[in-house]
Amino acid sequence: MKRIFSRIRFLPLTIFAATLMLTVKIGDIWDGFDGHINGTIQVSEAIAQPAEEDAKPAAKDGQPAAGEKTAEQAVPAALKDEPQGQISKLITNDPTLLTPAEIDLLQQLAERRQVLESREQEFEIRTGLLAAAESRIDKKVEELKVLRETISGLIKTFDAQQDAKLLSLVKIYENMKPKEAARIFEALEMDTLLEVAERMKERKLAPIMAKMDPEKARDMTVELSRLRQLPPVGQQAGG
Structure with missing residues (x-):
């Protein structure tokens, strides 16, 4: 009987002690986690304050902060210089900026242009001469037409006169x-x-x-x- 009673009283004590120890452990864990979070927030605030202080003068002066690179500074110098050189050649047309091959090509194009212009002028001259010749030919053709009509009229007149003379002779010979x-x-x-x-x-x-x-x-x-x-x-x- 005593054994049963002792077992019954010992079990609640054991449960109570275990619960008490678990509560203490949970409190220690929560305190550690809370301290870790607070420390992290404080460190973040401490870092953010100098950054804000550095950013304010930069925003005020209109200049980037130290250690930062602008988009123009981030572009390599080789990539910046080469397009500018090409643009400079196109804008200024400076012969000193051209390569020998480009100069030779320009000379060939200039010579070709002179040849084409010379041929065009020659073609225009020939066209003008041909038009003038055609005009003279047309004029001569019209003159020949007029002359032919004149000659034809004269021939008809002459034939009529000759016929009249012959008819007169015929009448004479018949009589x-x-x-x-x-x-x-x-x-x-x-x-x-x-x-x-x-x-x-x-x-x-x-x-x-x-x-x-x-x-x-x-x-x-x-x-x-x-x-x-x-x-x-x-x-x-x-x-």
């Missing part, structure tokens, strides 16, 4: 006696004789040819036959 007309026909040139005979009426021409020299009359007959077989002059020209 003459055949023997007298035959004597005149024998003295005429064959071309003139044919022109007159072509325009005479057959009944008037036959008595005259009968009185002519037989050989002359035969030659005139052959030529008249040949002329009558030929097409008219207008058809010959058209054919």
